[in-house]
Amino acid sequence: MKLESYGRFDRQAIEALYTHTFSNSEGQSEGARIGALVHEILERVPSESLLGFVATEHEEILGCILFTRLSFDSPANAFMLSPVAVSPDYQGTGVGQELINQGIRHLEELGVELVLTYGDPNYYSKVGFQQISQQVVRAPFELSHPEGWLAQPLNGGRLDLPLGNVRCVEPFNDARYW
Numbered sequence: 001m002k003l004e005s006y007g008r009f010d011r012q013a014i015e016a017l018y019t020h021t022f023s024n025s026e027g028q029s030e031g032a033r034i035g036a037l038v039h040e041i042l043e044r045v046p047s048e049s050l051l052g053f054v055a056t057e058h059e060e061i062l063g064c065i066l067f068t069r070l071s072f073d074s075p076a077n078a079f080m081l082s083p084v085a086v087s088p089d090y091q092g093t094g095v096g097q098e099l100i101n102q103g104i105r106h107l108e109e110l111g112v113e114l115v116l117t118y119g120d121p122n123y124y125s126k127v128g129f130q131q132i133s134q135q136v137v138r139a140p141f142e143l144s145h146p147e148g149w150l151a152q153p154l155n156g157g158r159l160d161l162p163l164g165n166v167r168c169v170e171p172f173n174d175a176r177y178w
């Protein structure tokens with residue numbers, strides 16, 4: 001499996017991967033919603049606030065992962081992992097964990113101190129995430145699943161110092177995602 005920055009890939013192919021993957025797992029309307037979210041992220045988020053990686057094998061796209069900047073009043077260097085998708089044909093073969101682990105290693109090389117995500121703790125704990133209290137990082141919206149608010153420190157970052165309210169990039173400013 002090869003991991004490359006999303007920039008050299010056709011944006012429509014990336015959006016199609018997300019739409020197809022989420023339609024397959026969560027139904028067509030959720031697939032369309034996540035495809036539209038990814039479209040907004042790729043179109044609107046400034047490049048310094050977006051990191052994305054595509055996994056391929058023999059030029060076929062297996063999966064994709066996006067990280068977008070999180071901002072605090074303090075100068076913390078933090079990104080949010082979301083969304084990640086592995087083509088249904090390749091799910092359950094380790095591609096997701098490889099994408100997440102390799103993506104996070106890239107962030108680490110860039111000096112990022114904290115990665116957050118909002119998802120299934122059972123899955124993300126396999127790749128180094130742990131639950132984080134709202135007292136340390138207050139999510140941008142009320143969380144429907146507070147147990148899914150997860151973080152991983154990098155480069156000496158800490159999970160025990162209160163960072164206050166976090167702001168996400170514009171496409172995630174929608175209560176439905178939280």
Ligand SMILES: CC(C)(COP(=O)(O)OP(=O)(O)OC[C@H]1O[C@@H](n2cnc3c(N)ncnc32)[C@H](O)[C@@H]1OP(=O)(O)O)[C@@H](O)C(=O)NCCC(=O)NCCS
Nearest residue numbers: 021025083084085086091092093094095096097120122123
């Ligand atoms: C979730 C997803 C990215 C995982 O990638 P993957 O390549 O299928 O997963 P991997 O093969 O790396 O990991 C498999 C392990 O994770 C577990 N797992 C996979 N999907 C899971 C999920 N949604 N919840 C909990 N555990 C999950 C498997 O049981 C397996 O556990 P094991 O190693 O103990 O056997 C992929 O299944 C996917 O794209 N799903 C649809 C979209 C989605 O839900 N994205 C995540 C939210 S943004």
